[in-house]
Amino acid sequence: MKKIIFSSYLKLKSAPLAFMFALLFVAASCDTQDDVQPDSRALVSDNITAALKNNNWSAPGNSSAKERKPTFNTLLVALAKTGLTSTVAKEELTLFAPSDEAFAALGLYPNNIGNVPNLEQILLYHAVQGELYASDLSAGFVPTLNGAAVEVTLNGGVQVNGADVILADKRALNGVIHVIDEVLMPPTLNLVELALSFNPEFTILVAAVQKANLVNTLANDGPFTVFAPTNDAFVALLNELGFPNLDAVPDETLRDILLYHVVPGRIYSSDLSTGDVTAANEDTFYVNTSNLTITDANGREANLVPSLLNVQATNGVVHVIDRVILPELGN
Template sequence: MKKVSFKLMMILLMGVFVMASCSEDDDDNNDVMPEESNTIVDVAAGNPDFSILVQALQSTGLDDALANESGSFTVFAPTNAAFASLLSELGVSSLDDIPSEILTSVLLYHVLDGEAPASSVETGYYSTLSEGPQEGYNLSIYINMDDVMINNRASIVDTDVMADNGVIHVIDKVIMPMSITGHAVANEGFSSLAAAVTKANLADALDSDEVTYTVFAPVNSAFDDLFANLGVTLDDLTADDLTPILLYHVVDGFVPAADVASGYVPTLSAAQGRQASLQITVGDGVALNSTSNVVVTDVVATNGIIHAIDEVVTPPSVVDIALDNGEFSTLVDALVKADLVETLSGDGPFTVFAPTNAAFDDLFADLGVAGIDDIDVATLTDVLLAHVVSGNVASTDLTNGSVPTLNAQKSIDINVDSGVVIDGQINVVLADVQGTNGIVHVIDEVIVP
């Protein structure tokens, strides 16, 4: 045999060594441990002061959701002491005494979608993961960063405990889903509203989960302006004074901002045995009766939804209905010229068939005049009084026949076979706008005696 050279032997030995090393590396790679999970649930489980929170999450099955590494959450985490305080407040001995669906709602009320470190949280309303009274709209919490409190109940005592799937802020009380009344009380910006609601004995009604309301809630400065205009304070007003005003801000049902449309809606404020109408105008923003603006939308409560407004609106007379709607500006000018504003602001009740601006424009064209200024007061008065019927007559109470007006020389012929038609050609295009002293039906032509 030929001798193997020293150089060749060394090459062979090096090859064996490299192969062995690669084999060892493969074995080492196979033994690599997976990265340790550090989700919100993991963080909570690793802190003994969150043991009751973890127990609650496990009992409701929410632990899996908050352990989802692909999710992103902000959790306001109550301490054990916070839960102990809640149990004492509810008069129960353990979490087992709280129905699972209620506990689930409460826990989700502490969770926001997305990661919100303390530096990004500002004073305002935030939507939680707890379901509201209508699908797609979750319950709101109010965070006041001046006091560092949530719902004026829980203080944020520690912030920015980071996890792989979000952030935890520690709180010292369990926050509970709130009704409309609860939200009014929790936000200092609604303190005047809360005081008025209490004085009018409406707090329980707006706290009930048996009904659902939409509330246009005036901020404190709105009440300040109202009281200044009236020359009174809240102490000067009785429950009877406040009730019709407050209920005029409440609409039956759940109406989020996305569903608000221009037109008249009935409120809970009683007027002439019916419900006083509120005018809503949707443009660049949302205005009520052309004067009050919606400044915050979609605060979701357990029994409805709140939109904040910057001016208190009051139930309107038939004259106010005309004043508040730009489509009646010519009618208003005519009433002023004929000196009928005070008359139609009286007790009534009146039924007013109100011509639009376009209806007056057609009349002016037919008469060959430029406008109201070209019509003498006596003629104008006769025309306007022909649009007014005594009584509060809703469209459903109208019947075929002749009806006397406040113009003694003019009766109008009503036909309700197909809509409401006056004198054979004038159409009611919008009916039943209810005021405090009467009702308005909008017509497309001027009634000429």
């Protein structure tokens, strides 16, 4: 806008003095108007940490009552105690910032926040690499610095793992802050521990993992996406293949079957698309997202269980299926 006005000024340099004063007044007015745009980058001088501390924001909702304005003392102390203050101040991040009220709902305050186990991982679960404004968010899963993902839903507003975003798009020099009304808790169990927590529905799966010597891999490596068959699915498989029990299945055959249910990386339901998926044993199976089915290498079909999708572990994600899928096993 300044360039356009300056060009006009050159063309009209012979205009009456009063007209030139008017032109300069318009230029000054335009500059002032640009400067007062909400959250303008030109006015952002605080990094994320400083922005949380200075908190020059309006109260949520229509009320301007001072007591409704969110504060972040507990979060700031938590960042300091975990050594993450510098990370949040320098990295380009999107931070889902729980207010003091959100921490207080869990009985957490500046004087006891340092006693929380896995505090660093909890805080990293609130941070996303890069800048994501409200207009960039869509329903689905967003990976965090913790490794696990948060689920974004849009239901009359923006929710993150069910927590409401009460103030959005608060800009900082190195990113953006969205204030939330709950503290987000990341997964704490690895894939094997998660399968055991479903006990007894997945006891045969866990026994199979032990027999195939995959416990260490699935507990400590990854991340992996596991399509996990239920106990009933394994019982049906043993009957289908004519084995009296799991012990009768050769270890290498069982290992190949299990690795056919494992895909490297975290693949959430919102990431799935219809087509072939390559498993950890290098065979492929076919996913149909329109009816939530998986077709294995032998043309056998399994159903994804809608209520048990996207169950997160520290090193991956689980989708429950109702049938054991089989790679090409030959005889």
